[in-house]
Amino acid sequence: MHPNLASSLASLLLLTALSADAAQLFRQPATTQPLPTELAMDCSQLEREIARLQPLTYSYKPAFHQNPYQGVALTAGTLLSQFYYLYHGYDYYLDYREQARIMPAQEKIARLQQLKAEQRCFL
Secondary structure (H helix, E strand, O other): OOHHHHHHHHHHHHHHHHOOOOOOOOOOOOOOOOOHHHHOOOHHHHHHHHHHHHHHHOOOOOOHHHOHHHHHHHHHHHHOOHHHHHHHHHHHHHHHHHHHHHHHHHHHHHHHHHHHHHOOOOO
């Protein structure tokens, strides 16, 4: 690759990565401002809501090394066709979707726990 082309490409990538309007690739800090409906809850209602949300934070998707399909895809990709390596990308996408499902529940639980602390709820 030509040195000028490589440096211009690197600077373009750097400018894109540093722009303020770049895509949100990482989780941002959650807001701790409770909603008006949450402010109206008493201690027992807050505790019940946290208990209701807790199962939504569980992930039943196996980790990389516990997932049998990962081993099959790796073996088949090595022995048969590189096409099977695409499963690893698909599995990563499933992880991303799983985290996108879990994060709102975790943020709401954190908000409710903060509200419980402010109301001095000790159950």
